[in-house]
Each structure stands twice: as structure tokens, then as C-alpha cells.
Amino acid sequence: MTDITLPALGASIALGYLAGSIPFGVLVTKIAGAGDLRSIGSGNIGATNVLRTGRKDLAAATLIGDMLKATVAALVASALFGPAGGLAAGAAAFVGHVFPVWLGFRGGKGVATYLGALLGVAWPIALLFAAVWLATAKLTRYSSASALAASLAAPVALALTAGWGTAAVFAALTAGLWFFHRENIARLLAGRESRIGDKGTPSPSHEG
Numbered sequence: 001m002t003d004i005t006l007p008a009l010g011a012s013i014a015l016g017y018l019a020g021s022i023p024f025g026v027l028v029t030k031i032a033g034a035g036d037l038r039s040i041g042s043g044n045i046g047a048t049n050v051l052r053t054g055r056k057d058l059a060a061a062t063l064i065g066d067m068l069k070a071t072v073a074a075l076v077a078s079a080l081f082g083p084a085g086g087l088a089a090g091a092a093a094f095v096g097h098v099f100p101v102w103l104g105f106r107g108g109k110g111v112a113t114y115l116g117a118l119l120g121v122a123w124p125i126a127l128l129f130a131a132v133w134l135a136t137a138k139l140t141r142y143s144s145a146s147a148l149a150a151s152l153a154a155p156v157a158l159a160l161t162a163g164w165g166t167a168a169v170f171a172a173l174t175a176g177l178w179f180f181h182r183e184n185i186a187r188l189l190a191g192r193e194s195r196i197g198d199k200g201t202p203s204p205s206h207e208g
Helices: 008-022 022-032 047-052 056-081 082-100 111-121 123-140 144-159 164-181 182-188
Strands: none
Touching: 008 056, 008 082, 008 123, 022 047, 022 056, 022 164, 047 056, 056 082, 082 164, 111 123, 111 144, 111 164, 123 144, 144 164, 144 182, 164 182
């Protein structure tokens, strides 16, 4: 991380982490009277589990909120402290979503927040991420595989367009995203992962 002072770096990380810790899934379901999301389905705070409440509108709101909290944090930090601040805030938002201070450090898997961080740091690569996700989903109908493939493509594209520093940060986030999807990877390898559109109770295949 270059061209940023330690106080500015610390402020960027704090801003990103606190923004990322906002549990939109828990908040929107509670406000809408849909119950405590942590006691529903898998207990995950992401949009996929919100969908288990039967409220597509709440799931969409959660997805948008989980994405934009990283985008806003990255843009604000970038405006205040420069691109390095934006990158730090975006990465910290991902960490905040996965380990939210308000929920005992038990959060989601970070896909939407990863995409939001990309949108705030390098929006063309965010579009690439979305394109890879959609293409993989169309080919395989696996939501988790789509997220994993898209997260692999992003650091490579960043290395070619935004530099090795930015690529390295997102490579670290990709490693984290894969780690948090380790159960999904095991199910994919065993042929037991739920596909997009499968009927019945969905498994926690890809929960932001």
C-alpha cells in the first residue's frame, strides 16, 4: 500500500470494517417482521438465506445493501485519502461482512461485498466479475461455482489493468472467499451441491 499515511490507512480500514459489519439481512428481515434471520434456514445473514423467508424483495434489498456498503466505503475513503484508502476500505468491508462486530463476528460468505468492493475500486472489473458469474451460472447452474470462478478472474484482470498491488489485495480476498466456501467446494466435488432453480429446500450453497 503506497501513497497513504498510517493514520489515513487506519481510518480507511476502520471505515470499511464498520460499514461492512452492517448486517443488512438481519436488519431488513427484522424491520419487515420476518423474524430473526439467524434462526431461519442456515442462519446465514446473506441474501440467499433471506430468500428462505419467502420475501424476494427483502432478499434483493439485502443483496444491494451488502454490495453497496463496500462500494460506498471504498468511494468515501478514496475521496478522503486517495486510491490506496479506497482499496483498504473495500477490503476491510469484506472482512467486516464476514466477521461483523455487531453479530459476534459471525457473518456471511462475502460474495456481494466482494463485488461491491470491486465496484468501488475498479468498476470495469466488477462488470467482468458479473459477466463471469452469469456465464458460469448459465453453463453449470451452480451459484457457488459461479462465485468461485468470478473471484478467480477478478485478480487476474486487476493485475493486467490496475497493477499488482490492487490485484494482490483482491487475490487475498479471493482466497478468503474460497475458504468460506470450502463446504460448497466439497459438495461440488461430490456432486451434491444444489443447482440454481432446484425445487425443494435449498442448501446453503452460496450465501453472501
